[in-house]
Amino acid sequence: MSDLVLVLVTGLGLGALYFLAASGLSLVYGLMGVLNFAHGSFMTAGAYAAWLTMDALPGSMAVGLRLLVAAVVAVLVGAAVGVLAEAVLIRPLYRHHIQQVLVTVGLSLASVAAVQGIWGSDPHPVAKPALLAGTVEVLGARLPVDRFLYLAVALALYGGLLALLERTRLGLVIRAGVENRTMVQALGIDVRRTFTVVFGLGGAVAALAGVLYSQYAGTVSPLQGGSLLIYAFIVVVIGGMGSLTGTAVAAMAVGLVQQLANYYAASGIGDLSVVLLLALVLLLRPSSLKGAAA
Amino acid sequence: MSARTLLRVLPPVVLLALLAYLPYLSFSVPGVLPGRVNGPGSMQLLATCLVFAGFALSYDVVFGRTGLLSFGHALFIAAGSYLLTVSLADWSMPLPLAVLVALGGTTLLALVVGAVALRVGGIAFAMVTLAFAQAASIIVLRDPAGVTGGEEGKALARDAVPELLVGVANAPYRYWLALGFLVVALVLVRLLVRSRAGHAMAAVRENESRAAVLGLSVYRVKLLALVVGSFLGGLGGVVHALVLGGSGPHLTTAEFTLSLLVMVVLGGAGSTWGAVVGGFLYHYADARLTEASGSGVLDALPGVLQSVLAQPLFVLGAFFVVVVYFAPSGLTGLGGRLVRKGVRT
Numbered sequence: 347m348s349d350l351v352l353v354l355v356t357g358l359g360l361g362a363l364y365f366l367a368a369s370g371l372s373l374v375y376g377l378m379g380v381l382n383f384a385h386g387s388f389m390t391a392g393a394y395a396a397w398l399t400m401d402a403l404p405g406s407m408a409v410g411l412r413l414l415v416a417a418v419v420a421v422l423v424g425a426a427v428g429v430l431a432e433a434v435l436i437r438p439l440y441r442h443h444i445q446q447v448l449v450t451v452g453l454s455l456a457s458v459a460a461v462q463g464i465w466g467s468d469p470h471p472v473a474k475p476a477l478l479a480g481t482v483e484v485l486g487a488r489l490p491v492d493r494f495l496y497l498a499v500a501l502a503l504y505g506g507l508l509a510l511l512e513r514t515r516l517g518l519v520i521r522a523g524v525e526n527r528t529m530v531q532a533l534g535i536d537v538r539r540t541f542t543v544v545f546g547l548g549g550a551v552a553a554l555a556g557v558l559y560s561q562y563a564g565t566v567s568p569l570q571g572g573s574l575l576i577y578a579f580i581v582v583v584i585g586g587m588g589s590l591t592g593t594a595v596a597a598m599a600v601g602l603v604q605q606l607a608n609y610y611a612a613s614g615i616g617d618l619s620v621v622l623l624l625a626l627v628l629l630l631r632p633s634s635l636k637g638a639a640a
Numbered sequence: 641m642s643a644r645t646l647l648r649v650l651p652p653v654v655l656l657a658l659l660a661y662l663p664y665l666s667f668s669v670p671g672v673l674p675g676r677v678n679g680p681g682s683m684q685l686l687a688t689c690l691v692f693a694g695f696a697l698s699y700d701v702v703f704g705r706t707g708l709l710s711f712g713h714a715l716f717i718a719a720g721s722y723l724l725t726v727s728l729a730d731w732s733m734p735l736p737l738a739v740l741v742a743l744g745g746t747t748l749l750a751l752v753v754g755a756v757a758l759r760v761g762g763i764a765f766a767m768v769t770l771a772f773a774q775a776a777s778i779i780v781l782r783d784p785a786g787v788t789g790g791e792e793g794k795a796l797a798r799d800a801v802p803e804l805l806v807g808v809a810n811a812p813y814r815y816w817l818a819l820g821f822l823v824v825a826l827v828l829v830r831l832l833v834r835s836r837a838g839h840a841m842a843a844v845r846e847n848e849s850r851a852a853v854l855g856l857s858v859y860r861v862k863l864l865a866l867v868v869g870s871f872l873g874g875l876g877g878v879v880h881a882l883v884l885g886g887s888g889p890h891l892t893t894a895e896f897t898l899s900l901l902v903m904v905v906l907g908g909a910g911s912t913w914g915a916v917v918g919g920f921l922y923h924y925a926d927a928r929l930t931e932a933s934g935s936g937v938l939d940a941l942p943g944v945l946q947s948v949l950a951q952p953l954f955v956l957g958a959f960f961v962v963v964v965y966f967a968p969s970g971l972t973g974l975g976g977r978l979v980r981k982g983v984r985t
Contacts, residue, residue, distance in 0.1 A: 375763070379763075381763045381766065381767075383898075435961065438965070439965075443763075444709065445964055445968065447709065447763075447766070448901070448905055448960070448964045449961055449964050449965075451898050451901060451902070451960075452902070452957045452958070452960040452961035452964065453957070453961065454898075454957075455895070455898060455899075455902070455953050455954075455956070455957035455960070456953065456954050456956075456957025456958045456960075456961070457957075458953070459948075459951035459952070459953035459954035459957060460948045460951065460954050462951055463947040463948040463949075463950055463951040463954060464944055464947055464948060572894065572895070576770060576771070576774050576894060579767040579770060579771065580767070580771050582767070583760075583764055583767045583768060583771070617774075617775070617778045618775055618778060618779070620771075621771050621772065621774065621775035624768065624771050625756050625768075625772075628756055628757070628759050628760060628768060629756060629759070
């Protein structure tokens with residue numbers, strides 16, 4: 347029983363990280379039809395920004411406080427990188443979807459190489475607050491505290507994004523833009539500015555995911571973003587591209603399946619069963635993947 | 641044979657003859673090749689470049705010719721490479737049988753993966769193929785039952801391979817093997833492109849719904865393109881394993897597929913020579929830039945810039961973005977445009 351609780355909680359925690367990584371991707375894809383390969387670079391940018399900030403802050407500060415400041419810096423950096431990438435690289439290529447993908451591929455290759463060149467390809471350890479490193483006992487299982495943090499952040503993000511989409515004018519424009527971009531433009535609304543905002547938002551969320559993932563892994567390394575991105579892709583495909591709730595459900599399912607298979611079958615089977623899950627979804631419900639409304 | 645066909649056929653034949661003759665040239669070209677032209681270093685570098693040109697060509701069948709944005713092509717190259725090395729070493733098969741197993745296995749894999757992944761189109765197809773390739777990457781790294789060798793890779797069983805292909809001194813033979821592979825791939829792709837199936841592939845690329853309305857089975861055309869491309873990729877994987885003496889896990893990574901995409905787009909997607917030039921130049925630049933950064937060319941630059949520019953992938957990635965913007969038809973397209981401009985004026 348206690349094992350099952352532990353596996354379920356770690357699975358949900360992992361799912362929360364996948365949701366953080368995938369939601370920005372799904373948002374950008376849903377509105378703009380851009381498959382952003384540089385999303386992993388945004389995550390890496392966030393993780394490194396946080397790591398550098400934590401190192402730069404005086405060691406006398408509490409680790410938790412430093413992490414908080416670092417996370418804020420990382421989110422700002424991520425938003426800036428997202429806005430910059432959209433304005434400089436993506437915007438001139440609207441309606442050229444393949445070229446947009448190619449440009450983000452180039453950006454991701456170059457940025458990983460740049461990070462390797464500047465900070466080296468070896469992982470750097472990241473300080474973890476004592477509170478998060480500890481465990482808490484629930485139903486006889488010793489559960490790592492940090493998983494609850496990931497879950498809380500993911501839940502807050504889900505609520506926040508949902509509120510943004512449903513309750514604000516920006517959300518209205520985004521939802522309308524997903525439905526029919528030309529019509530929104532015809533009504534005199536500058537969709538392009540919305541695109542920039544959404545890309546910035548995606549970058550900020552990606553950076554947050556990067557920070558939390560580096561906490562999960564205990565290190566930052568140049569290839570971290572890319573490996574998380576692949577799971578984010580799988581989650582986005584399973585969840586139905588552009589659908590936030592679908593993404594959330596798929597992220598939790600993927601996290602749970604991975605952890606359960608890793609625990610009850612053999613280590614390493616989890617990653618494979620995720621791909622099997624994807625194949626299964628494709629075979630049974632190919633129609634769910636053609637993109638849904640946000 | 642009319643003068644026109646002669647003019648079209650002659651340059652590739654001359655180029656082929658020249659490339660086949662390279663192992664007899666014993667002078668050195670400083671800065672371009674490491675050591676003598678027929679020295680083992682140059683031969684190995686050129687052989688690998690030719691294999692990469694073939695890889696790019698095989699990917700172009702899928703991406704450039706049929707318009708399928710696959711992010712899983714590395715899977716099939718790796719399948720060819722690993723099936724060869726594993727069946728030689730662990731199942732102690734003779735070389736011809738191992739090659740057959742590698743090619744057959746790769747084709748079968750392409751059929752299965754393609755049948756599933758082609759149920760979705762466009763960007764979703766890209767993601768699904770990526771996921772399959774990632775699964776293979778994970779399997780290879782986990783090293784099930786010690787078969788794939790994990791991060792170390794799998795060495796080629798030397799005694800199962802003809803002596804001509806083993807050892808430093810026999811680098812020219814491996815070079816000829818790579819050249820032969822490229823020629824076979826080129827001929828097959830040319831034949832495919834001119835066949836009915838090739839026209840159907842082009843139709844699907846240009847306008848999928850229209851091709852469907854015309855009565856083509858889009859699904860089958862796409863599957864055919866994927867299988868043929870994967871077969872050529874698997875053949876390339878076999879040659880790659882023979883030339884480099886083993887299989888490495890880097891062949892399975894998503895980065896490798898992305899670099900195939902970069903090669904094809906750099907050279908010019910949907911054009912035979914574009915893919916060949918792109919693959920050749922990409923690997924050449926990748927190998928030589930690493931060397932150039934170690935030779936002190938960059939010493940005058942400030943530290944951070946120096947360490948960033950020392951990464952070949954940074955230079956290639958940035959160059960790739962520039963090409964996507966300013967030369968969407970790739971380097972060969974750009975070259976062709978300049979030539980036509982020159983002819984007109």
